[in-house]
Amino acid sequence: MTASLRWLLVALVAVAVAAPPTVLRLWPASGSGLSAAQVADRVRAAEKLGWSGEVHTVGSLKVPGTAGFANLSSLAGGTSDLRVWWRSATSWRVDRTRSSGESDLARDDDRVVRWTYESRRAVTTSYSPVRLPDESDLLPPTLAARALSGARDDELTRLAPQRIAGHSAVGLRLVPDQAGTTISHVDLWADEASGLPLRVAVYAAGSRVPVLTTQASSVHLGAPSASTTRFDFPSGVKVHTSYAIDDAAGANAFAPFTMPSSLAGMKRRGDPADFGAVGIYGRGLTDVLVIPLRHQVAHELYDQLAQSPAATTTRSRTEARLTLRLGPLSVALVFDRTGHFLLAGTVTPQKLLTAVPELREGVGVERR
Structure with missing residues (x-):
């Protein structure tokens, strides 16, 4: 190895040790022969x-x-x-x-x-x-x-x-x-x-x-x-205990509904042991979430979404419905005799609406 090459290697090592992370990120990534x-x-x-x-x-x-x-x-x-x-x-x-x-x-x-x-x-x-x-x-x-x-x-x-x-x-x-x-x-x-x-x-x-x-x-x-x-509570922190992480978890545990095994051609995902009143359907990042809502929450959400110029609302003797697309997210609120349901997912509004009659036919009501 020549003296000039040795000094070049020393310089490279010195840069690697002293260089900030931003410099290291500029170095080229190596290739890989792995398949997708x-x-x-x-x-x-x-x-x-x-x-x-x-x-x-x-x-x-x-x-x-x-x-x-x-x-x-x-x-x-x-x-x-x-x-x-x-x-x-x-x-x-x-x-x-x-x-x-x-x-x-x-x-x-x-x-x-x-x-x-x-x-x-x-x-x-x-x-x-x-x-x-x-x-x-x-x-x-x-x-x-x-x-x-x-x-x-x-x-x-x-x-x-x-x-x-x-x-x-x-x-x-x-x-x-x-x-x-x-x-x-x-x-x-x-x-x-x-x-x-x-x-x-x-x-x-x-x-x-x-x-x-x-x-x-x-x-x-x-x-x-x-x-x-491990989270250790600092002195003076007010600690509260909640019955559920969020509204979806609470609805899944306590709402008196059972969800169908599939909707709009998408299978229900998750561990059957965790199945409750909330349904998640699809695979990957293409999925639909179905949540039963309490009366007050449903109407609050309806009033907010209805203000959007893109919202579409329909009413009949047995059902009220609002649909809206927010970027890749499609939302539907359905009010009928069974209950109030929010459907939201990374599918088109047309596909989401095909789930509504299937939900109406497949949802069950439990007495608790």
Whole structure:
């Protein structure tokens, strides 16, 4: 080895040690001979990995901003900076920082705690797999796992690699082959060595920019210590116990309804042991959520959505109905003799409306 070459290697090592993360991210990502299916398999296998780091999310989804959907509305329709400690799917903590303040969400097995720093108020409740999306669902690994759930190999293609958060990341595109979907494609990049997703971008049909992006800005592979995910209440914090995580979880547990096994050609998803009065149908990011609503909540939501110029309302002797499309999200509110139901999903309004008569025929009423 010549002296000049040795000095070049020394300089490169020095840059690697001293360079800030922004410099390292500019270095080119390495290639990969993996097929699209093999990348997807690595991503699925990475669901069990522990990690910690920082994540930035940007969303432009318009979600109804009523009280029951306030957190989801701000998550899907704005920007968030998240600090993450992820030991497993049942042990994690996500701190969310916005201009309006900081909130923490932590899970320890069957217990979930949400703490709002400014109000010094904490709410603890039992975990429910049937619920509205929260901060943990917008992390690159969890969103990628959701997107690839049920994906077929013929829906997947490779993308050029990128360097993200200092890691060489392999790229994958998912184009869902599902009738009536409003999702054009999902692009994701995962750490080449571990398969941990580092960036996910979701595109709506007809849009050149993503409606939702989540990307890690720093990542440390390996499970953090238990002390980092455990939430210890600071002195002076007001602790409240709630019967449910959110309105969807509460309706699933307590509303007196049973849902059909399929709607609009989409099968009900989830563990049958968790099935209650809320139904989730579809696969991947193309799905429909059906929630029975209390009378007051239903009419509050109806009055808000009816103000939109794009809302369509119909009434008959036996039914009142409102339909609305908000970007890739279609919404239908149905009032009839059975009850008040919200249907929302990443499908066209036409497909969503085909679920209404099937819901009316298939929903059951339980006496509790």
